Amino acid sequence: MNADDTKIEPTLDGAPGPADISPEESEAAAAANEADLAASLSELESLRNKNAELTEQYLRAQAEVQNTRRRADDEMAKARKFAVESFAESLLPVADSLEAGLAIKEGTPEQIREGAEATLRQLKSALERNKVLEINPAAGTKFDPHQHQAISMVPAPGQEANTVVAVLQKGYLIAERVLRPALVTVAAPQ
Known part of the structure; x- marks a missing residue:
């Protein structure tokens, strides 16, 4: 065979086969492949480092959340306790x-009353300093089932139906929540 009779071996994808590439081209291709491989390995290492960094940040954030939750639970437990x-x-x-009032053995009724009032x-x-407030509706006030408990309905001439006639026992609110409703009598419809 002479130089013009170079045999071309087809490849599966139709590209020229190894017999078609010169040794210089083969070395250049190998160098390019090595450069691509080095770049890919460098990128892989960079991604591994970034992954490790993000994993560490995630674990730190999780630990911080758990610490915050534990501190909040501790504070809530102390708040309930005290x-x-x-x-x-x-x-x-x-x-x-x-x-002191009970220690006085010889008090007059006026002194005892004055001490009891004080x-x-x-x-x-x-009670007021601790936000415990009285519910003591005036006569004629509209009956409020959220703050009042009706004991009975009574005839009340000249008074609108479903209004308070009398308070039998004061109620109390604590921070705007009913601790005990006021016991009241209510005007009956006529």
């Missing part, structure tokens, strides 16, 4: 006044 501390502290002077004022003040 929630009545302020309330109890404000009632101590009332207890002291009652004990103690009641202390108690009401302590």
Whole structure:
């Protein structure tokens, strides 16, 4: 065979086969493949580093969330445990006044009444400081089933139906929530 009779071997994809490529071209292709491989390996290493960094950030964020949740749970437990501390502290002077009143053996009825009224004022003040407010509707006030409990309906001439006639027992709110509804009688329809 002479040089012009170079045999061309077809490949499966129709591209020229290895017999068609010169050694220089083959070396250039190998160098290009090695460069592509080095670039791919470099990119793979970069992605692995980025993945490790993101994994570490995720784990730190998870730990921070768990720590925050634990701290919040601890604070809630302490708040529940000591929630009545302020309330109890404000009632101590009332207890002291009652004990002092009971210690007096020879008090006149006027002195006893005066002491009881002063103690009641202390108690009401302590309740108000702790946001415990009275529900004491005036006669003629519209009946509110959220704050009042009707004990009976009574005839009330000259008064509109479903209005408070009398308060039998005061109710109380604590922070705008009904602690105990006021017991009332209500005007019956005529």
